[in-house]
Amino acid sequence: MFRLMPRELPWQIVQESTLTVFPEPSVLSERIDYFGNNVVFCDIEQKHEVMHVLMESVIDIRPRPVPVLPGMSWDAVCERLRGAKTSEGLDAFQFCFASPGVPLLPESKAYCIPSCKPGLSAHQVAIHLMQRIHTDFTFDSAATTVSTPVKEVLKNRRGVCQDFAHLMISCLRSVGIPARYISGYIQTTPPPGRARLEGADASHAWIGVYCPVNGWLDLDPTNNKMADEQFITVAWGRDYQDVSPVTGVMFGGGKHQVRAEVDMIPETELQQAQQQQQ
Numbered sequence: 001m002f003r004l005m006p007r008e009l010p011w012q013i014v015q016e017s018t019l020t021v022f023p024e025p026s027v028l029s030e031r032i033d034y035f036g037n038n039v040v041f042c043d044i045e046q047k048h049e050v051m052h053v054l055m056e057s058v059i060d061i062r063p064r065p066v067p068v069l070p071g072m073s074w075d076a077v078c079e080r081l082r083g084a085k086t087s088e089g090l091d092a093f094q095f096c097f098a099s100p101g102v103p104l105l106p107e108s109k110a111y112c113i114p115s116c117k118p119g120l121s122a123h124q125v126a127i128h129l130m131q132r133i134h135t136d137f138t139f140d141s142a143a144t145t146v147s148t149p150v151k152e153v154l155k156n157r158r159g160v161c162q163d164f165a166h167l168m169i170s171c172l173r174s175v176g177i178p179a180r181y182i183s184g185y186i187q188t189t190p191p192p193g194r195a196r197l198e199g200a201d202a203s204h205a206w207i208g209v210y211c212p213v214n215g216w217l218d219l220d221p222t223n224n225k226m227a228d229e230q231f232i233t234v235a236w237g238r239d240y241q242d243v244s245p246v247t248g249v250m251f252g253g254g255k256h257q258v259r260a261e262v263d264m265i266p267e268t269e270l271q272q273a274q275q276q277q278q
Contacts, residue, residue: 001247003235004055005038006184012233013060022052035242037235042248053246058267061229067214071121078176080212092210094238095178101239102166102181104174107154112171122177122211126219129171133164134224146240161222162240165205168221169239178210182218182227183243184234187264202262203245208236232264 005017019040021028027043044051072080081093098104115128136157143158150170153163165181172179186204206220206227218227227233235243250256 002040002042002053002055002245003033003037003183003243004053004245005040005234006057006059007037007233007235009233011062011064013062014057015060016056016058018056020052020054020056022050023048035235035237037237037243059232061232064218064228066226067123067211067217069121069214070124071211071214074116074120074122074125074175074177077122077178077210077212081178081210088215089212092178092212092216095180095210096173096176098173099238099241101241102170102173103150105151105154105170107151108167108170109174111154112175115171116175121214122172122209123214123217125175125177126168126172126179126207126209126217129168130219130221131224133168133221137164137167139222161205161220164221165207166239168207168219172207172209180208180210180236181239181243182206182208182233182236183240183245185232185262185264186220186223187230187232187266203260204231205240206231 002019004019006012006014008014021042021044023044023046025042026045027041029041031039031041033039078096081089081096084090084093112125112129115125115132117125117128120128137153138158139160140158141160143156144153144160144163146162148159148163150163150166153159153167159167169179169181183203183205185202204220204222206218206222208216208218210216218231218233219225220227220231234245237243245260
């Protein structure tokens with residue numbers, strides 16, 4: 001199953017999206033999952049030594065609406081959502097609870113509490129927490145694996161975007177603030193002398209935090225910033241297990257290796273490159 005096709009959102013218009021799989025699948029079908037993500041099911045029955053999956057999309061990115069701060073006090077959010085009658089409120093409430101990849105730990109709550117100052121809104125608490133995670137934790141691609149638990153990340157203070165997203169979600173949910181896991185891509189064009197943002201040209205992960213009335217706010221603890229036009233949203237769910245780009249079963253012996261590459265190219269640059277080639 002592939003969750004590679006970007007979502008259609010008010011600020012993200014998918015003009016074209018094509019999935020190519022080699023060898024040619026015996027079955028290739030599409031559906032929308034519980035969280036509204038695009039899912040493609042693929043079944044390859046013939047023997048093969050190499051499998052290629054290519055997703056190509058043309059996307060019109062527009063400025064995101066930014067929620068007005070501050071909003072509802074963080075300690076009133078969970079109780080407000082408990083009695084929610086709107087579809088948005090009910091949808092947000094489900095992200096208040098533990099999930100397979102994000103347990104609600106006493107350690108997470110203890111780490112979050114310094115950000116939960118009286119009178120702050122859920123969004124303000126989340127922004128403060130994001131800044132602390134960015135300061136206290138070190139990006140280290142060799143420190144964790146896809147299955148490293150939140151408790152270990154919190155103890156060692158090292159990890160990658162998936163780890164920081166899981167940690168931040170665990171912290172927020174532990175104090176009753178709804179938060180969801182978001183997968184996608186980030187594109188950066190750093191100015192001269194400035195380092196590029198972590199996660200560029202790779203699958204990336206960040207979180208969405210909900211505050212009643214104000215709605216969802218997407219935050220990236222890895223890079224300490226609100227999601228903007230640099231971000232492409234592919235899928236969201238409770239944690240990584242809900243949005244894994246590729247999942248499935250492979251039959252056969254021997255070893256195998258997975259390689260993933262991501263290119264995000266502004267259309268103007270692509271047109272210039274094509275003109276130069278001509």
